[in-house]
Amino acid sequence: MTDSIIARVFRYDPSKDDAPYYKDYEVPWQDDPSGFMTGLQVLHYIYENMEPIVYDYNCRGSICGRCSMVIDGEPGLACYTPLKPGGAYL
Numbered sequence: 001m002t003d004s005i006i007a008r009v010f011r012y013d014p015s016k017d018d019a020p021y022y023k024d025y026e027v028p029w030q031d032d033p034s035g036f037m038t039g040l041q042v043l044h045y046i047y048e049n050m051e052p053i054v055y056d057y058n059c060r061g062s063i064c065g066r067c068s069m070v071i072d073g074e075p076g077l078a079c080y081t082p083l084k085p086g087g088a089y090l
């Protein structure tokens with residue numbers, strides 16, 4: 001069985017949703033020479049392969065802070081925070 005990551009994403013489209021909600025996505029683990037995936041890689045995967053989601057980033061180098069979000073209950077940078085295969089980031 002392939003490892004995956006569960007990501008819970010806050011969703012709200014006022015043009016069609018009555019209220020905000022969370023949606024869980026199971027993202028397959030992507031082998032990377034670094035040995036980890038970042039939250040930003042997970043969000044890119046969801047956007048490119050599952051459905052459009054909105055998120056922000058710029059430098060991808062932990063400089064600008066635009067990818068700041070809550071990751072596993074703690075504030076962090078999505079482009080910098082390493083995630084582990086089999087993890088659930090809710």
Ligand code: FES
Nearest residue numbers: 058060065067079
């Ligand atoms: S994209 Fe700039 S800090 Fe993450």
